[in-house]
Amino acid sequence: MKRRQFMSNTLLAGLGSISVNAFGTEQHATYKSIDNLEPKSLELNKLHEFYHAEIFKRFIPNMDKYVIDHQLGGFMTSIDITNGKQANSNKTAWFEGRGMWTYSFLYNNLEKNPKYLEVARKSKDFILKHLPEDDKFFTSSYSNDGKPLSGPGDIYSSLFVAEGLAEYAKASGDKQYFTIAKKIILSCLKRYDSPDYDYYVAYLNPGATKIPGPRVLGHWMVFLRAATQILENGPDADMEKLADRCLDACLNHHLNPQYQLFNEVLNHDFSRPDNSYKDFSYTGHGIEMCWMLHFEAARRKDKKLFDRITEIFKRHVTVAHDDVYGGYFRALDHVDNNIWKVDKVLWLQEEVLIGSMFIAEHTGEEWAKELFNETLEYVRKSFAKPGNLFWASAGDRFMKDYAKMRAEHYHHPRHLMLNLLALKRMIKRNGKPSGLFG
Numbered sequence: 043m044k045r046r047q048f049m050s051n052t053l054l055a056g057l058g059s060i061s062v063n064a065f066g067t068e069q070h071a072t073y074k075s076i077d078n079l080e081p082k083s084l085e086l087n088k089l090h091e092f093y094h095a096e097i098f099k100r101f102i103p104n105m106d107k108y109v110i111d112h113q114l115g116g117f118m119t120s121i122d123i124t125n126g127k128q129a130n131s132n133k134t135a136w137f138e139g140r141g142m143w144t145y146s147f148l149y150n151n152l153e154k155n156p157k158y159l160e161v162a163r164k165s166k167d168f169i170l171k172h173l174p175e176d177d178k179f180f181t182s183s184y185s186n187d188g189k190p191l192s193g194p195g196d197i198y199s200s201l202f203v204a205e206g207l208a209e210y211a212k213a214s215g216d217k218q219y220f221t222i223a224k225k226i227i228l229s230c231l232k233r234y235d236s237p238d239y240d241y242y243v244a245y246l247n248p249g250a251t252k253i254p255g256p257r258v259l260g261h262w263m264v265f266l267r268a269a270t271q272i273l274e275n276g277p278d279a280d281m282e283k284l285a286d287r288c289l290d291a292c293l294n295h296h297l298n299p300q301y302q303l304f305n306e307v308l309n310h311d312f313s314r315p316d317n318s319y320k321d322f323s324y325t326g327h328g329i330e331m332c333w334m335l336h337f338e339a340a341r342r343k344d345k346k347l348f349d350r351i352t353e354i355f356k357r358h359v360t361v362a363h364d365d366v367y368g369g370y371f372r373a374l375d376h377v378d379n380n381i382w383k384v385d386k387v388l389w390l391q392e393e394v395l396i397g398s399m400f401i402a403e404h405t406g407e408e409w410a411k412e413l414f415n416e417t418l419e420y421v422r423k424s425f426a427k428p429g430n431l432f433w434a435s436a437g438d439r440f441m442k443d444y445a446k447m448r449a450e451h452y453h454h455p456r457h458l459m460l461n462l463l464a465l466k467r468m469i470k471r472n473g474k475p476s477g478l479f480g
Contacts, residue, residue, distance in 0.1 A: 086469045093462040097152070101455055104431040109449045114187055115164030117141040119449045123432040129447050132191060135180035135199035138169040140452035142206030146213040148455070151463060162210050166219070169203055173222075177229045196241060200230050201264045208272050220272065227268050228280060234261060243307050245324065246375060251317040255310035259296050259324065262288045263331045270338050285338060292331060293350075301377055302357050304328040321379070325362040326372035326390040332358060333397035340404065345479035348404070355397050359413065362390075367440055368420040370394060384439040388450060391421045392457035399461045403468055406475040 108126040109117055117137050120129040145162040149155065171188060172181055180203055182195030204226040211219035233239055239255040266288035269281040295312040296304045306324035307315060314320050332355035339348035362370045364384075372390045373383040394417045401410040424441040425433045433454055437444030467476070 086465055086473055090462065090465045090469060093458055093465060097148075097455065097458045097462065101432070101458065102148075105449070105451060108431065109451065110161055111186060112164075115168035116186070117165065117451060118186060119451060120447060121431075121449050123430050123434065123446050123449060126431055131186035132183055133168070133186060134183045135169060135172070135195050136182075136202050137451070138165050139199070139202030139204070139206040141165055142169070143202070143209045144451055144455050144459075146206065146209035147459060149213045150209065152459060159213055162206075162213060166207065166210050169206075170222075174200075177233045179230075179233075197230050197234060197261060198264060200226050201268055204230075205264070205268045205271065208268065208275075212275055220275070223268070224272065224278070224280065227265070227284070231265065231284065234265075237310055239310075243319070245373065246306075246318060246322050250319065251315075253307060253309060253315055253317075253319065257291065257295070257308040257310060257312055259292065259304050259306045259331060260327045262291045262296070263327055263334060266292075266331075266338065267334050270334070270341060274341065289335070289338070289347075292335065297354065298323070298377075302354065303361065303374070303377065304331065304354075304358075318376075321376045323374040323377055324372065325358055325370070325374055326387065326393070328358045329355065329362065329370070329390060329397065330393040333393060333400055336397065336400050340400075340478055343478065348479065352401055352405075355401070356409075359394055359397075364439070368416075369424060369441075370417075385436060386424070386439060386441055387436045388421070388425050388433055389435070389453035391417060391425065392453055395421065396457055396460050399464050403464045404476045404478050 104126070108121050108128070109119055111118055111131070111133075116133045118128060118131045118133060119137055120132065121127060122129065142162050142165040145158045145165070149158040149162065168188060169180070172184070172190070174180055174194070179194045179196060180199040181190045182192040182199055184190055204223040207219045207226070208223040211217060211223065237255045241256055241258065241261075242252050243250070243256065243258060265284060269284040269288070272278055272281045273285065291312070292304065295308060296306075298305050298314075301323075303323040303325070304327070305314065305319070306322050306327060307319040309315055332351055335351045336348060336355070339345075339351055359370065361374070362372075364371060364386075369386050370390050371382045371384060372387050375381045375383060395414060398410045398414040398417065401407055402414060421433075424437070425444075427434055427444070432449045434441070434444040434446070435448050435450040435454075
């Protein structure tokens with residue numbers, strides 16, 4: 043915590059009034075910040091109102107009008123977020139699985155609206171027509187009526203579909219989708235464990251050396267989230283074993299003991315590569331992985347694990363922070379030379395918001411509250427552009443030039459829903475820490 047001190051006693055200003063028009067866009071928002079998430083139900087209620095409005099008055103109505111294919115099922119996310127015009131009507135396995143999860147989770151946790159379940163069901167019906175045989179991955183992209191537009195996708199295509207199916211199984215009460223989800227997850231794991239597993243981590247730099255059978259932090263992350271969500275619904279030996287493997291891989295191998303950051307890529311035997319990946323820390327995945335590890339520590343009621351992850355989370359957000367313009371950088375391409383990609387992505391900022399909220403909820407730590415305040419202030423100013431239908435998904439370092447052609451329907455609503463649920467719990471306890479660990 044050398045570059046930033048979250049332990050400051052300075053309190054940020056309170057949440058101002060928010061006006062929402064029929065399209066869910068804010069008019070004359072006077073938001074400054076949340077008053078340090080003080081244990082006052084009034085302040086928590088204001089924050090609750092903000093999150094509730096973003097979900098139910100902006101995100102859901104605009105998804106319904108511009109993104110969801112109500113006739114054929116699925117999600118057409120390639121739209122201009124400034125006016126809703128569709129760039130194309132294509133669909134992808136990634137986004138079908140993610141969208142299915144979003145609407146199933148919404149139904150399971152926030153509102154038992156049959157319309158949400160129907161959206162998830164139609165996405166499920168669309169993508170399961172393309173369920174691959176053997177250990178193949180789902181085809182990457184499709185036309186709006188389901189014609190394949192590409193060859194097989196990558197491991198994420200299948201794992202996101204599995205995550206969506208597992209959440210849909212809970213929403214629908216139809217257990218067969220748990221079975222299908224598990225089969226897909228274990229099939230992906232079998233392929234991932236093969237020494238000749240083929241995956242190229244292209245988000246370092248074009249031309250980076252390809253590693254045979256790589257071990258990838260982002261893969262463990264999605265495996266862990268898929269497994270633990272199934273475990274939330276009851277014991278399962280295969281998913282317990284997988285969750286244990288994910289924790290071991292992350293904490294005992296990917297976490298670099300020298301500089302206490304996660305390395306994104308390791309050799310198949312978990313040794314560190316002798317090439318450019320050796321110095322590569324994808325801080326976006328590192329921060330995202332931390333809150334997922336926190337959730338798993340809470341599920342296990344393991345305080346020692348929770349505290350260890352908290353320190354790793356602190357380390358990553360401190361190192362990844364843009365001290366000049368605010369927000370967080372996603373990729374430290376070379377640790378020793380301090381070479382960063384300096385673009386900004388919404389999903390990373392929202393992972394910080396999930397993680398800091400979860401720590402604040404369970405521990406009441408002031409630094410976590412301050413981190414949440416600072417990050418939410420930055421995100422609202424930089425990504426929630428007035429007049430846009432959806433928050434911007436990415437942009438340059440200054441968020442002056444930002445992406446306009448994608449409706450973000452997974453990381454963004456996941457952040458909104460998880461934090462809204464956390465706020466509901468905190469309000470119920472009048473802001474007191476959860477006492478989960480005694």
